[in-house]
């Protein structure tokens with residue numbers, strides 16, 4: 001009999017996570033799975049549960065929570081030769097990974113998708129010894145993004161990030177960065193470095209409109225130090241989905257990038273505060289098999 005593990009964060013999904021967990025569990029049993037449900041209680045529980053699922057060669061792991069739970073779940077697959085199929089029931093406020101894969105954002109519809117037998121092989125990112133599912137950002141602006149309160153994210157989505165960013169611009173927000181990729185080096189003063197796997201970052205789907213979760217590239221942007229007026233122009237390009245053509249932005253695609261800075265800087269990884277620079281970011285192609293709706 002096929003085995004499924006549901007990793008459930010009871011604190012996500014406005015107190016309804018357990019109800020969704022029961023629905024998902026019933027549906028999986030109906031289609032022939034033996035199901036175990038494990039609730040997370042703290043940071044990294046989802047990672048330990050997923051490591052165990054890889055070791056026991058479970059067929060399907062379901063991540064029921066927000067992008068934080070998904071990020072931790074996927075980190076259980078790092079360096080594993082056997083990786084279960086992954087299903088995502090998005091209960092967070094942003095749900096970038098689900099957006100990128102056209103997984104329904106309504107939990108009931110996403111649960112229904114568990115019947116699907118279609119999967120898509122998704123790329124994943126690696127930053128030093130961690131995996132990421134969506135984005136790495138570095139720069140003073142990224143540091144301030146880590147401080148955006150969750151309620152702001154849910155109410156305002158991407159614009160909460162911009163609002164926090166503008167506050168940062170009031171001070172001296174740029175720093176000298178060095179970005180090495182594909183035998184090239186970019187050096188200069190930058191406000192922000194971004195490496196994205198998908199088109200959807202912070203719930204905003206226009207960052208890199210052409211990026212696909214399985215295109216084999218990190219989509220990178222260096223927002224160069226500009227005056228406030230030019231920064232506003234960068235903001236306009238961002239909203240229009242034309243960031244890569246802005247003259248204040250150095251945009252490139254790469255498979256491996258090394259980022260360092262003269263001053264102490266912390267990265268933002270999948271929306272949460274991450275490790276300090278320097279970092280090496282790599283694209284790990286076709287790493288996870290994700291359940292997607294039929295015909296997508």
Ligand SMILES: Nc1ncnc2c1ncn2[C@@H]1O[C@H](COP(=O)(O)OP(=O)(O)OP(=O)(O)O)[C@@H](O)[C@H]1O
Nearest residue numbers: 011012040041042043065066067068069092093094
């Ligand atoms: N039982 C728990 N109570 C509180 N926090 C938990 C619990 N279990 C896990 N966590 C932590 O909650 C963090 C956030 O979870 P998650 O992203 O899934 O939900 P969310 O905050 O609703 O989503 P979003 O960040 O998209 O708004 C996880 O990174 C995890 O470390």
